[in-house]
Amino acid sequence: MIDQDAMETLKKNTPGNLPILWIVIPCYNEQEVLPITAPMFLEKIEQLAGEGLIHKESRILFVNDGSKDRTWEIIRSLSREDPRYVGIAQSRNRGHQNAVLAGLMEAKEYCDITISIDCDGQDDINAMDEMVRQYLDGCEIVYGVRSRRDTDTWFKRVTAEGFYKMMNKMGTEVVYNHADYRLVSARALRAFENYHEVNLFLRGMFPLVGFKSTSVYYERHERIAGQSHYPLSKMLALALDGITSMSTKPIRLITGFGCIVAVISFIGVIWSIVSHFLGSTVTGWSSMVCILCFLGGIQLLGIGIIGEYVGKTYMETKHRPRFIISEKTWEDPGDTNIRIG
Numbered sequence: 001m002i003d004q005d006a007m008e009t010l011k012k013n014t015p016g017n018l019p020i021l022w023i024v025i026p027c028y029n030e031q032e033v034l035p036i037t038a039p040m041f042l043e044k045i046e047q048l049a050g051e052g053l054i055h056k057e058s059r060i061l062f063v064n065d066g067s068k069d070r071t072w073e074i075i076r077s078l079s080r081e082d083p084r085y086v087g088i089a090q091s092r093n094r095g096h097q098n099a100v101l102a103g104l105m106e107a108k109e110y111c112d113i114t115i116s117i118d119c120d121g122q123d124d125i126n127a128m129d130e131m132v133r134q135y136l137d138g139c140e141i142v143y144g145v146r147s148r149r150d151t152d153t154w155f156k157r158v159t160a161e162g163f164y165k166m167m168n169k170m171g172t173e174v175v176y177n178h179a180d181y182r183l184v185s186a187r188a189l190r191a192f193e194n195y196h197e198v199n200l201f202l203r204g205m206f207p208l209v210g211f212k213s214t215s216v217y218y219e220r221h222e223r224i225a226g227q228s229h230y231p232l233s234k235m236l237a238l239a240l241d242g243i244t245s246m247s248t249k250p251i252r253l254i255t256g257f258g259c260i261v262a263v264i265s266f267i268g269v270i271w272s273i274v275s276h277f278l279g280s281t282v283t284g285w286s287s288m289v290c291i292l293c294f295l296g297g298i299q300l301l302g303i304g305i306i307g308e309y310v311g312k313t314y315m316e317t318k319h320r321p322r323f324i325i326s327e328k329t330w331e332d333p334g335d336t337n338i339r340i341g
């Protein structure tokens with residue numbers, strides 16, 4: 001069943017000046033949680049439309065990120081049940097950031113505003129009311145910010161908050177305690193489209209786009225069902241990506257540190273020469289080993305960090321697609337125009 005015509009009319013922006021909202025939801029192996037949260041999103045759209053804040057032609061867009069379970073079947077059957085559910089499928093699992101990007105790039109063709117949110121019910125959907133109001137007041141980007149993390153484990157809270165502090169220290173502009181729950185207007189997304197980087201760190205990139213923006217605060221809940229896909233190793237990888245994709249401050253730090261070490265070494269050289277001529281040298285095996293180890297360590301660290309940037313440059317020069325959409329619920333599987341971005 002193809003809803004192509006309906007989608008085409010949507011593209012032409014409906015009159016009445018009420019914004020069409022598309023909620024963009026990345027889903028990876030979420031078969032347990034999707035049947036519970038999907039109706040919640042629908043209810044939210046109905047409520048917002050009922051209050052006259054958004055257009056009733058608003059949609060919920062699920063992005064299946066190459067799930068290995070029944071997630072895509074669930075999305076397909078939801079879209080058959082109600083046309084307000086739509087879905088796109090990535091050709092394989094590409095990770096949360098790429099899934100969100102794919103969804104946003106697709107949604108911006110049909111809507112005036114997007115709100116990206118996880119599908120696990122952790123982020124309070126009631127914050128959307130305030131987000132839309134802020135948009136109607138003239139903001140193009142509204143960040144959802146967690147006011148409390150009581151429901152997170154101690155470990156998750158400490159590591160996550162440490163992450164934001166470190167990011168800001170390292171020169172990446174991120175909104176404290178904001179993940180990827182945000183409203184972005186189609187206008188801002190058209191500007192955002194010109195950021196072509198492959199190493200995605202969306203929450204650090206949107207502040208760079210500019211436009212009038214603000215934050216909305218909400219409480220974070222526990223996951224309704226299923227399991228987190230962000231173990232410590234993935235969080236560390238995201239933090240490292242965030243810093244090295246957005247800032248060159250680590251290179252500066254290493255350079256600064258290298259200068260200090262060079263000055264100390266220079267003083268050490270003079271000291272050893274003077275000691276030699278004064279005849280007070282002893283077999284300085286331990287100090288030699290210390291210095292060698294120290295310098296070796298610093299050099300390796302420096303090479304590692306530089307390598308990180310070289311690696312990123314390498315990936316950027318390839319210009320590989322950041323997402324490939326292989327299916328859409330509103331097009332027949334064989335007919336889908338594969339969208340690559």
Ligand code: UDP
Nearest residue numbers: 026027028065095096099118119228229230
């Ligand atoms: N997700 C995704 N691709 C992945 C991993 C996660 O699209 O490779 C989605 C997932 O379905 C969820 C969101 O990203 O909607 C956040 O993931 P999760 O809830 O597991 O992370 P946490 O909230 O624990 O940090």
Ligand code: MG
Nearest residue numbers: 118120122223
């Ligand atoms: Mg989650």
